[in-house]
Amino acid sequence: MDKLYQPELLVTARDITEVKALANAGADAIIIGHQHYGLRVAGDFSIADIAEATSYLHQANKKVYILVNAIFHNAILKTLPLYINQLAELQVDGIICGDPSIFTVMEELEHKIPITWNPETLSTNYQTLMYWHQKGIKRAILSNELALDAIKEIKKELSFPIEVQVHGMTCIFQSKRKLVRNYYSHIDLPYDPDLSFHLKETKEEDTHYPVYEDENGTHIMSNEDLCMIDQLEHVLDTKMDGLRINGLLHSRSYNIEVVAMYRDAVDTYLEDPVTYHLKKVGWKQKLYKIQPEARKLNTGFYFKEQIY
Known part of the structure; x- marks a missing residue:
């Protein structure tokens, strides 16, 4: 490099x-x-x-x-x-x-x-x-x-x-409306902003999309996390x-470990690509250990074309 x-x-x-x-x-x-x-x-x-x-x-x-x-x-x-x-x-x-x-x-x-x-x-x-x-x-x-x-x-x-x-979640939908708060009002139940909400898709697999609200409305996030730690050489090239x-929406400890891994991966590849290829399986294994069980890892659209 x-x-x-x-x-x-x-x-x-x-x-x-x-x-x-x-x-x-x-x-x-x-x-x-x-x-x-x-x-x-x-x-x-x-x-x-x-x-x-x-x-x-x-x-x-x-x-x-x-x-x-x-x-x-x-x-x-x-x-x-x-x-x-x-x-x-x-x-x-x-x-x-x-x-x-x-x-x-x-x-x-x-x-x-x-x-x-x-x-x-x-x-x-x-x-x-x-x-x-x-x-x-x-x-x-x-x-x-x-x-x-x-x-x-x-x-x-x-x-x-x-x-x-x-790496991390991606947003797949955003609305200026407070959809969760409005729904709770519709069913006449108190809304607790500290609760975690997920949108479940009707499929054979158990797919949940995190939903949260802030001042700008409602955000629906991806059900899986983007992860390029073992494909990083393609991006760096x-x-x-x-x-x-x-x-x-990830914990502080998770984010710290992820940043440290990507720092190591970037520096290793730029210094010695051979060593990078030897170490990248280990980084992926570390990630699987700290990754929340409900959230799978994928490579997003890097290796496939988006179809609208």
């Missing part, structure tokens, strides 16, 4: 304790945010929390990215400039966005915070990403529905960094700039 190539390992965090633990476990960057402005944040971070996380990570020579990827309505646009001003003052390393209104807000504020573009399922071809690059994005997150061949083609055509998810781990 190219000795100069060093992808960024990114991971979500739920609180300051997890920020520090994941950074110490080997993450290069931590993804955090406040649910008022971000979709599927792992934990609610106030400006004071973001300030503490940014200070800690910068002292450790690591980065912090803020989720500002909510679907903005007019009411949010009234407070968004103040939030962006606060993030700029803290000198965060970037914001992750998916609503085009962010370009107008940033232009009016004259801020240069790097934008990572994440339009979810719409980030599927290089022409679209080139267009948004002209609008000012500095980085893009590719859709999870892409096969590896499509990812390679996009990477070859672009001159700016892109990233992909390599594309010279992907960022490798993202989604720790949402």
